Amino acid sequence: MCRHLAYLGPPVTLGSLLLDPPYGLLRQSWAPRDMRGGGTINADGFGIGWYPAGADPVRYRRAQPLWSDTTLPELAAVTATGAVLAAVRSATVGMPLHETAAAPFAEGSWLFSHNGVVRGWPDTLVPLARDLPVRDLITLDVPTDSAVVWALVRHRLRSGAALDEAVAGTVAAVAEAAPGSRLNLLLTDGSTVVASVVGHALSIRRGPGSVLVASEPSDDDPGWQAVPDGRLVVATTAGFEVRELTTDGRDRS
Numbered sequence: 001m002c003r004h005l006a007y008l009g010p011p012v013t014l015g016s017l018l019l020d021p022p023y024g025l026l027r028q029s030w031a032p033r034d035m036r037g038g039g040t041i042n043a044d045g046f047g048i049g050w051y052p053a054g055a056d057p058v059r060y061r062r063a064q065p066l067w068s069d070t071t072l073p074e075l076a077a078v079t080a081t082g083a084v085l086a087a088v089r090s091a092t093v094g095m096p097l098h099e100t101a102a103a104p105f106a107e108g109s110w111l112f113s114h115n116g117v118v119r120g121w122p123d124t125l126v127p128l129a130r131d132l133p134v135r136d137l138i139t140l141d142v143p144t145d146s147a148v149v150w151a152l153v154r155h156r157l158r159s160g161a162a163l164d165e166a167v168a169g170t171v172a173a174v175a176e177a178a179p180g181s182r183l184n185l186l187l188t189d190g191s192t193v194v195a196s197v198v199g200h201a202l203s204i205r206r207g208p209g210s211v212l213v214a215s216e217p218s219d220d221d222p223g224w225q226a227v228p229d230g231r232l233v234v235a236t237t238a239g240f241e242v243r244e245l246t247t248d249g250r251d252r253s
């Protein structure tokens, strides 16, 4: 159910990161190797967010399968960047198929993706949504569980929470309100990547001055490490930490 990745490091082309690897996001759009808990392909849209030097991120999103976009390969071959968050989508049954439902969701320097499902949506999220400003609710990107989860994360960020606090706090709140939810969240500001592992796979690979966090390895490099369930990953180009999330979703470190 959806596959996402985030990269920080020396500039690379979007093509070399997403389209060229043997099991990269392009391949994962039609033949993922590790789809847990439903879904077979990720054909309901895709999105790429990247950081032009010194600027807030820009996005390229479409409601069509990644493999069917004939414009992207040329663009991706010449667009180089040192920070990326990208995703391919397998829509949860009943949720709209629209470009605005494809991650990354964005505001300012933040890019966000949710891989998973909120159980009992929309009713289980009503008590949490009540604490959001009315403006956020009437300008929600799209009526999906992931868009509400993004609004909850963003609300914490706007209130001054650090990236790890915003992700861990939101996972805790949603896990309590909607038990059994799959909550692999991925958030970056272009310098730090934070990822939760709750119900879906996640792997991480360090390179020279780089880090790649992905739902599944994009190649057979032995450097990939699988992150166990119930963890929070905090990564920068200098290294990464894997912390345990408590059963209530709080970051225990």
Ligand code: GLN
Pocket: 001, 002, 003, 039, 089, 090, 091, 092, 093, 095, 101, 114, 115, 116, 117, 118, 144, 145, 146
């Ligand atoms: N529930 C989200 C959506 O429909 C994410 C789906 C997924 O991870 N497969 O957009």
